[in-house]
Amino acid sequence: AQTVTQSQPEMSVQEAETVTLSCTYDTSESDYYLFWYKQPPSRQMILVIRQEAYKQQNATENRFSVNFQKAAKSFSLKISDSQLGDAAMYFCAYRSADSADGLTFGKGTHLIIQP
Amino acid sequence: GAGVSQSPSNKVTEKGKDVELRCDPISGHTALYWYRQRLGQGLEFLIYFQGNSAPDKSGLPSDRFSAERTGESVSTLTIQRTQQEDSAVYLCASSLGRGNSYEQYFGPGTRLTVT
Numbered sequence: 663a664q665t666v667t668q669s670q671p672e673m674s675v676q677e678a679e680t681v682t683l684s685c686t687y688d689t690s691e692s693d694y695y696l697f698w699y700k701q702p703p704s705r706q707m708i709l710v711i712r713q714e715a716y717k718q719q720n721a722t723e724n725r726f727s728v729n730f731q732k733a734a735k736s737f738s739l740k741i742s743d744s745q746l747g748d749a750a751m752y753f754c755a756y757r758s759a760d761s762a763d764g765l766t767f768g769k770g771t772h773l774i775i776q777p
Numbered sequence: 778g779a780g781v782s783q784s785p786s787n788k789v790t791e792k793g794k795d796v797e798l799r800c801d802p803i804s805g806h807t808a809l810y811w812y813r814q815r816l817g818q819g820l821e822f823l824i825y826f827q828g829n830s831a832p833d834k835s836g837l838p839s840d841r842f843s844a845e846r847t848g849e850s851v852s853t854l855t856i857q858r859t860q861q862e863d864s865a866v867y868l869c870a871s872s873l874g875r876g877n878s879y880e881q882y883f884g885p886g887t888r889l890t891v892t
Contacts, residue, residue: 666819695877705866707820707883714877753819762875763833764810764822 664689666756668768675744676776682729683739683771685754693759696730696737701751701770710752713737715759741773749775779803781884783869789890790859798854798887802871809852810870810881811844820868826852827875859891 665688675681687696698710713721713730720728725745729738741748751772755765782801790796802809808827812820823836826846837844841859846852856863866886872879 668819705868705886705888707868707870709880712880755820757877759877762808762825762827764812764825764836764870765820765881766822767819769817769819 664691664694664756664758664766666754666766666768668754668771670771671769672772672774674774674776675741677744677746679744680740680742681744681773683741683752683754683773685737685739685768687735687737687754687756689735689756689758691758695757695759696728697755697757697765698726698728698737698739699753699755699767700748701753702749707753711739744775746775746777749773781869781871781882783867783884783887785887786885787888787890789892792861792891793858795855795857796859796889798856798867798889800852800854800869800871800884802850802852802869803882805849806871806873806882807849808872808875808879809846810872811852811854812868812870813838814866814868814886816865823854825875856889859889861891864889864891 694715696713700708711723725742751770753770754768784799810825811823829846841857844854868886870881870883872881
């Protein structure tokens with residue numbers, strides 16, 4: 663079974679600064695997808711960014727980018743120019759390429775933005 | 778258009794009672810997923826539907842849990858003889874299809890408290 667580990671329960675960053683959230687995973691599969699989701703207090707999960715394991719190029723979405731290290735099984739999220747609206751829980755998630763099952767999530771990192 | 782909706786938003790029930798949680802997916806989404814999120818934890822995948830068929834029910838925590846879906850619309854998650862350990866937020870997600878190329882859109886969840 664796959665596991666996803668987020669070792670930082672909480673992170674704090676000054677507004678406009680850059681922060682990196684860590685995620686590692688364990689799998690024996692070679693083809694899979696990785697995701698970062700944001701969960702604000704409203705509880706609604708929002709997809710931030712997605713990475714296909716077969717792609718070497720790191721995914722980027724505006725201020726959000728990932729550092730995907732397949733050999734190390736590491737998938738960190740970098741948020742540049744942090745904004746107050748970025749404050750939320752962030753979850754890393756994994757899904758097999760050939761699976762129709764749901765996502766496997768880490769326990770999350772609570773991101774605090776200091777004004 | 779309307780997103781995924783769930784009802785009730787919050788439910789408090791006494792131990793031993795049955796509860797029914799409802800999910801209305803985005804219109805046209807054939808795949809539907811149920812997750813459980815315990816306090817301070819990531820999401821735990823429970824079950825998915827492709828149309829009204831649930832090929833794999835092994836993710837349901839116990840035989841007290843069951844789920845149904847009517848066609849490609851509403852789904853209900855039923856918990857019989859609730860226990861305090863069932864207290865959690867239950868999240869539903871839907872997607873156009875079941876593959877990884879289809880984003881899962883989440884509802885706001887139902888917070889279940891068993892007293």
